[in-house]
Amino acid sequence: MKTLLKGLSAGVFSLASWSAIAIAPVFAGSINNVTIGGSAPNDYLVFNADATNTFLVANTLANVQNVLDGNATSPTGNVELAASSEQPNFDFTKNTTLQGTIGGKSITLSSLTASDWSVIGTTWFNAALTAYGLGGLPNNIKNFAFSQFESNGGFQKFSDPNISYVNQNDNTGEISIGLAGYLDATQLLLSVLPDSFKPFLTGKTLQASELVKYDYDGQSGYLYSFNATNSGLVAADDGVSHTGNYEVYIQGSRPVPVPAAFLGIALAGAMGAGMLKRRQLNR
Secondary structure, eight states: OHHHHHHHHHHHHHHHHHHHHHHSOOOOOBOEEEEEESSSTTOEEEEEEOSSEEEEEOOOHHHHHHHTBOBTTBOOOEEEESTTTTSTTOOTTOOOEEEEEETTEEEEEEOOOHHHHHHHHHHHHHHHHHHTTOTTSOHHHHHHHHHHHHHTTHHHHTSOOEEEEEEEOTTTOEEEEEEEEOSSOHHHHHTTSOGGGGGGGTTOOOOOOOOEEEEETTEEEEEOOSOOEEOSOEETTTSSTTOEEEEEEEEOOOOOOSOHHHHHHHHHHHHHHHHHHHHHHHO
16 A cells, blocks of 8 residues: 555656646746857957956857846846947948847847948937937037037947847746946047037936847847946956946747647656556556
8 A cells, every 4th residue: 555655646746746837837038049140240259257347258159158148237248249340441331140049039139230320320319319418409409410420430339239138028028138338438429429519418427328230020120228237347458348238128029838738748648657657556
């Protein structure tokens, strides 16, 4: 009788274990199967991180995947797309992409090209002015500032996003993307704006992420932010970069749980094994 009860207990335990799995579906929460592509697939850098600094590591897909496994409170480095965007010989017609899957769906994040700025440039610039309390300036002043921003290389400075992480909320499907940048971007912005515009920004601490283009599940567009949190990190090579984390969002589809049919087969198998063992014990 004791042996029989032991066999029955094992069968019940197996059934309970699989039932627990059925109640708590498995979801994928971070980007995986990453690749680098685009028309300039070699124009990227990978920065790993320790507790305080980011630092360059080899351009391997293993390193790319590794540094994307962080979150807003604990970034683990970043991948810079179109890393040569501010160099004199940069080809602004080409892009670099980070591709992968998240929640069972493909996602592509890309640097910007000159043609992208013809689509998003004015919208982004006006959003920046509004964020800095300057949305009410006369159009002639805003248009002149935008023209000088372009002439001074502003497009290129904000076209090379540093991707820190790509995560998905298991419950809502929302995808959060971390962009490493400057916690205080004031000097970066002032360097590409006309001198006549700078008095409007006196005394302000400016924040602005680089822009990233995305393609996900039939959606496409541009993401950016003017609100950074302290990353707790700083680039070891220049002492100023990667101090801010800008989080941007895509409303994604809810991740697909483990198929119910698979769990049903597993449950049936567990029950069958328990019944077979009981028959053997009763002989």
